[in-house]
Amino acid sequence: MTTLTTNVVEARVRRALRHKGQVLRKTRPGRTWAKVDFGDYFTADHRTGDPDRRHIDLADLARELRVLHPHERIGK
Secondary structure, three states: OEEEOHHHHHHHHHHHHHOOOEEEEEOOOOOHHHHHHHOOEEEEEOOOOOEEEOOOOHHHHHHHOOOOOOOEEEOO
């Protein structure tokens, strides 16, 4: 099992989403209202910035986009 950092997986997801016209966003620490509304991660339309999907689990999205392989997992 290969352990990847969160930053590596975020970069992979961002590259995959770019081809779909979307961006991955991460809420800032200390912004409790944003965490409640959006969760830790959310996707947004590249042009308008409008949120598409909220409360995203990074590992699930990475597997859905096929950028996190079965033998890989997210570490710290």
